[in-house]
Amino acid sequence: MFNLKQRLYPLYWRLLTRYLNKRQPAASQVSLTQKLIFILPTRYGWWFLLLIVLLYLLGTNYQNNLILLLSYLLLSLFLFSIALSYQNISGLTIQAQKPAESFAGEYVKTQLSLSSQKQHKMLQFNLVQHNELIEQPELKHNVSFNLAVTQRGKYQLPRVKISSQYPFGLWRVWSYIAIEQIYWVYPAPADHVAANSSAADNDATQCIQPSGDSLAAYQAGDSIRHIVWKRLARDPANPVVRQQLIAPKAEPSWVVVPKLTGDALERALRQACQQLLALEKSGTRYGLKLPNLTLAQAVGPLHLQRCLQALALC
Amino acid sequence: MLVAPRLLMLWAGIQLSIVLLLQQAFALWITALFILLMLYKITATWQGKATLSLKLVNLLAAAIALALIVNIRQAGVLHFMLQILLLAASCRLLALKHSADARQLVWVHYFLIASCFVIHQDMFTALLIFTVFTLNLYSHFRLFAPPRLHISWRQTSRSILIVLPLWLAMFTLFPRLPPFWQIPNAKVASTGLSDTLDPGSIEQLVKDDSLAFRVEFNGELPTRTQLYWRAYLYEDFNGRSWQVNPLRQHRSQLNKALPQNASGIGLQYRVIAEASQQHNLFALMLPTTVSNEVYIASAGLIKSNKPVSQRTSYQVTSINAPVTWSGNTETDINLQLGVGNAKTQVFAKQLAEQYPSPPQLVQAIATHFNQQHYFYSLTPPPLGNNSVDSFMFDSRTGFCSHYASAAALILRAAGIPARVVGGYQGGDWHPQQGYLAVRQREAHAWVEYLDNEQWQLFDPTAAVAPERILNSLESALTAEQRQLLFSGWAQFELLQSIRLQLMHLDYYWSVWVLGFNDNSQQTLWRNLRQYFTTILSVLAILVGITLLLFGLFFWQRRPTNLAPEAAVLVQHKLGKLLQAKAPEQTLSAFIQQLALQQPVHQHWLLLLAKTYEQAVFKNEAEALKRLQQLLKRHSKELRALRRGCIKNA
Numbered sequence: 001m002f003n004l005k006q007r008l009y010p011l012y013w014r015l016l017t018r019y020l021n022k023r024q025p026a027a028s029q030v031s032l033t034q035k036l037i038f039i040l041p042t043r044y045g046w047w048f049l050l051l052i053v054l055l056y057l058l059g060t061n062y063q064n065n066l067i068l069l070l071s072y073l074l075l076s077l078f079l080f081s082i083a084l085s086y087q088n089i090s091g092l093t094i095q096a097q098k099p100a101e102s103f104a105g106e107y108v109k110t111q112l113s114l115s116s117q118k119q120h121k122m123l124q125f126n127l128v129q130h131n132e133l134i135e136q137p138e139l140k141h142n143v144s145f146n147l148a149v150t151q152r153g154k155y156q157l158p159r160v161k162i163s164s165q166y167p168f169g170l171w172r173v174w175s176y177i178a179i180e181q182i183y184w185v186y187p188a189p190a191d192h193v194a195a196n197s198s199a200a201d202n203d204a205t206q207c208i209q210p211s212g213d214s215l216a217a218y219q220a221g222d223s224i225r226h227i228v229w230k231r232l233a234r235d236p237a238n239p240v241v242r243q244q245l246i247a248p249k250a251e252p253s254w255v256v257v258p259k260l261t262g263d264a265l266e267r268a269l270r271q272a273c274q275q276l277l278a279l280e281k282s283g284t285r286y287g288l289k290l291p292n293l294t295l296a297q298a299v300g301p302l303h304l305q306r307c308l309q310a311l312a313l314c
Numbered sequence: 315m316l317v318a319p320r321l322l323m324l325w326a327g328i329q330l331s332i333v334l335l336l337q338q339a340f341a342l343w344i345t346a347l348f349i350l351l352m353l354y355k356i357t358a359t360w361q362g363k364a365t366l367s368l369k370l371v372n373l374l375a376a377a378i379a380l381a382l383i384v385n386i387r388q389a390g391v392l393h394f395m396l397q398i399l400l401l402a403a404s405c406r407l408l409a410l411k412h413s414a415d416a417r418q419l420v421w422v423h424y425f426l427i428a429s430c431f432v433i434h435q436d437m438f439t440a441l442l443i444f445t446v447f448t449l450n451l452y453s454h455f456r457l458f459a460p461p462r463l464h465i466s467w468r469q470t471s472r473s474i475l476i477v478l479p480l481w482l483a484m485f486t487l488f489p490r491l492p493p494f495w496q497i498p499n500a501k502v503a504s505t506g507l508s509d510t511l512d513p514g515s516i517e518q519l520v521k522d523d524s525l526a527f528r529v530e531f532n533g534e535l536p537t538r539t540q541l542y543w544r545a546y547l548y549e550d551f552n553g554r555s556w557q558v559n560p561l562r563q564h565r566s567q568l569n570k571a572l573p574q575n576a577s578g579i580g581l582q583y584r585v586i587a588e589a590s591q592q593h594n595l596f597a598l599m600l601p602t603t604v605s606n607e608v609y610i611a612s613a614g615l616i617k618s619n620k621p622v623s624q625r626t627s628y629q630v631t632s633i634n635a636p637v638t639w640s641g642n643t644e645t646d647i648n649l650q651l652g653v654g655n656a657k658t659q660v661f662a663k664q665l666a667e668q669y670p671s672p673p674q675l676v677q678a679i680a681t682h683f684n685q686q687h688y689f690y691s692l693t694p695p696p697l698g699n700n701s702v703d704s705f706m707f708d709s710r711t712g713f714c715s716h717y718a719s720a721a722a723l724i725l726r727a728a729g730i731p732a733r734v735v736g737g738y739q740g741g742d743w744h745p746q747q748g749y750l751a752v753r754q755r756e757a758h759a760w761v762e763y764l765d766n767e768q769w770q771l772f773d774p775t776a777a778v779a780p781e782r783i784l785n786s787l788e789s790a791l792t793a794e795q796r797q798l799l800f801s802g803w804a805q806f807e808l809l810q811s812i813r814l815q816l817m818h819l820d821y822y823w824s825v826w827v828l829g830f831n832d833n834s835q836q837t838l839w840r841n842l843r844q845y846f847t848t849i850l851s852v853l854a855i856l857v858g859i860t861l862l863l864f865g866l867f868f869w870q871r872r873p874t875n876l877a878p879e880a881a882v883l884v885q886h887k888l889g890k891l892l893q894a895k896a897p898e899q900t901l902s903a904f905i906q907q908l909a910l911q912q913p914v915h916q917h918w919l920l921l922l923a924k925t926y927e928q929a930v931f932k933n934e935a936e937a938l939k940r941l942q943q944l945l946k947r948h949s950k951e952l953r954a955l956r957r958g959c960i961k962n963a
Contacts, residue, residue: 061493065485066440067431
């Protein structure tokens with residue numbers, strides 16, 4: 001049973017996403033209107049309905065008008081609370097804020113701003129297929145999510161689920177909102193190489209150390225040109241490459257990422273990231289050279305951001 | 315989330331009031347037990363003690379449940395169910411820590427509160443129960459609301475305004491169904507007359523001021539001497555007390571006392587009987603038809619299918635005729651003399667020799683009671699086993715039952731079948747409200763004797779205390795005995811009148827709320843259909859007026875448009891195209907931009923921009939006119955532009 005549910009869930013989610021994408025494409029600002037709001041009874045709501053049915057049976061069997069009155073009162077409350085819970089969530093406006101940024105392996109904190117003409121109570125926010133649940137008994141000005149990120153890149157925030165059970169917990173009103181909220185995940189800075197090559201601090205030491213120490217096992221994506229052929233002849237099963245710890249000696253204060261693929265590229269990007277951070281910290285002008293993009297030398301947080309974004313997309 | 319102590323107190327209070335409301339249904343020790351549990355919870359919450367551990371509460375619950383199961387025979391299924399529910403609720407409350415658990419508690423409370431209506435239906439208790447319900451609803455709301463929310467009265471009253479009509483419409487218009495299955499009845503002590511008529515039982519009953527039933531008459535109110543409400547037939551006499559014959563208990567036997575030719579105009583009336591936990595109900599004279607809830611049993615009595623455990627109303631048509639004789643079995647039963655009372659039998663034989671025909675004999679008995687020194691008293695001396703003898707020849711003081719049993723025995727001894735009838739005589743007529751209130755005070759006993767194959771009515775009390783029949787019990791008693799009837803509070807006139815008003819209110823309550831059934835519903839529907847057009851037109855007028863008012867309101871609030879006429883005109887004509895306009899852009903700049911984008915329309919668009927500027931800035935009437943003409947001339951192109959704009963979007 002559980003297995004079936006687990007297997008069906010992705011299918012369900014895929015269909016739902018297709019439907020939602022058609023119904024509400026991502027936008028930078030979304031107001032919750034009737035079109036976007038779903039309402040269904042909660043589990044407690046079903047129990048409540050059972051109570052109404054039981055009371056109706058009791059009242060009918062005893063031909064007791066007062067019990068019937070009570071049962072109808074509960075029924076009208078039950079129905080009216082549809083409108084109440086709808087009102088509690090409708091009219092809420094969610095707006096995307098400036099992109100969030102973080103390094104891979106950390107948490108990215110994305111923030112959305114909330115605004116409304118009305119009062120909204122007991123709202124719950126969570127990102128679909130994420131566990132973090134944020135409750136706001138009274139509406140605040142914004143809501144922020146902490147997302148664990150592993151892969152560098154430029155991402156769009158998943159759909160946000162906004163739900164509420166106010167006022168009687170009988171109905172769950174919810175909405176899946178796609179919002180054009182972007183977050184950047186930069187390559188994680190390679191800490192261990194920082195000591196090895198303090199690239200930014202003095203340009204002179206920034207060169208390859210052609211010692212045999214920097215040999216490493218071949219990994220998919222390593223350039224064939226770096227393979228140590230002599231060793232390969234000896235031991236064809238374990239190819240070894242001569243590692244280039246740092247980019248080949250370039251112009252001072254240029255961070256260069258050579259044309260690589262796979263893990264090698266990732267490694268290089270991590271290093272480049274580390275270098276960029278160090279350079280920015282030292283306050284020197286620096287530029288970034290990627291295989292297909294060159295960012296001119298400059299300094300400042302905006303420049304750093306632009307460089308890091310280029311790394312994330314590389 | 316932890317539950318606030320205030321909510322805990324509220325729930326304990328709700329449970330306490332439920333226990334008190336259901337106290338009638340519970341044995342004393344059970345009530346006491348629940349009250350103890352609640353009081354413990356209240357004091358513990360007050361002092362801020364920790365909640366009991368779940369293990370302890372489970373143990374406690376198991377022990378109490380065991381005791382309740384042992385008691386199930388005595389309590390009956392319904393009460394057992396209520397006890398178990400209440401036990402579940404109170405134990406849940408004792409161990410309650412988190413608000414998630416409290417939902418079940420609130421649910422059970424709703425059910426228990428509704429079950430209180432099985433026992434209580436009078437208006438004030440109903441109001442009380444609705445108050446408890448409101449408190450429970452409040453606690454329900456609190457469970458799902460933000461912790462420090464102030465309830466806005468405006469929103470609450472708005473919600474009430476919406477829910478109220480919805481609720482009442484559902485109640486009045488939803489179809490009524492008959493009971494689905496037989497249900498266990500509440501075991502509550504019965505009130506009113508019983509199967510046995512002891513000397514002295516009616517004297518006890520008349521001290522009770524509570525209501526027995528109410529009657530509405532379709533036609534005119536019968537005279538007071540006709541208001542003999544028959545409820546019980548006492549046919550078995552054992553020398554001291556009278557009892558209902560076992561054959562009368564069965565529905566089939568001794569049946570159909572209906573006359574072959576039911577002549578005379580029927581008297582139609584509706585009886586609203588209070589809960590008595592008995593089968594026997596009340597009717598005048600000879601009932602011919604009754605509504606569904608009840609049936610006509612033998613000898614013209616009316617009974618309900620199950621004990622009357624709540625206020626019940628039924629419709630009766632009676633004809634002014636004596637009850638007919640059903641056969642020899644009936645005659646035999648009603649000639650039994652019982653043991654003892656020899657002196658009375660001798661007296662009866664003498665009387666019978668003097669007056670051979672039954673009407674004469676009855677007249678003689680009445681004269682005897684009237685002429686000799688007999689007294690009508692609420693406090694007759696106690697009688698021995700030969701109750702009739704000692705009443706007739708020693709004490710000579712008695713209440714209606716004494717006179718009735720003496721008269722019946724004399725008639726039987728004289729060879730005329732006779733029986734004692736128990737019921738009510740008279741009632742208070744409330745002309746404004748249009749109903750007759752019959753209280754337990756009106757309990758009465760009289761005699762029926764067989765003459766000409768018909769059971770004739772004879773009330774010996776009328777001979778000794780005619781005021782009792784013509785006026786009321788109070789007028790037939792001495793001032794001293796009247797004191798016994800009105801004890802304590804009842805002596806204050808103001809309180810009496812308040813009580814009377816409350817009774818009237820309670821009457822409307824029972825007619826409109828409790829008595830609302832499928833009949834009334836059908837009538838309502840019929841009326842609705844009949845006055846459909848009227849209702850519709852009234853609704854239409856109301857809606858129209860509301861719209862008008864709203865329109866007026868908004869028209870007055872409408873921001874006075876400061877834009878010049880030309881701008882309004884052009885904006886209107888451009889319509890959807892304006893969506894592309896940046897807010898900071900002027901209208902004429904936008905038109906010029908449009909002209910650049912649309913080379914085909916460039917010429918006239920530029921002209922439009924120019925004319926528009928002239929119309930706005932020169933404020934010329936002529937330019938405005940030219941603008942109108944221009945727009946009119948190019949309306950087709952404008953439409954094409956608008957359509958193109960939609961397509962692009």
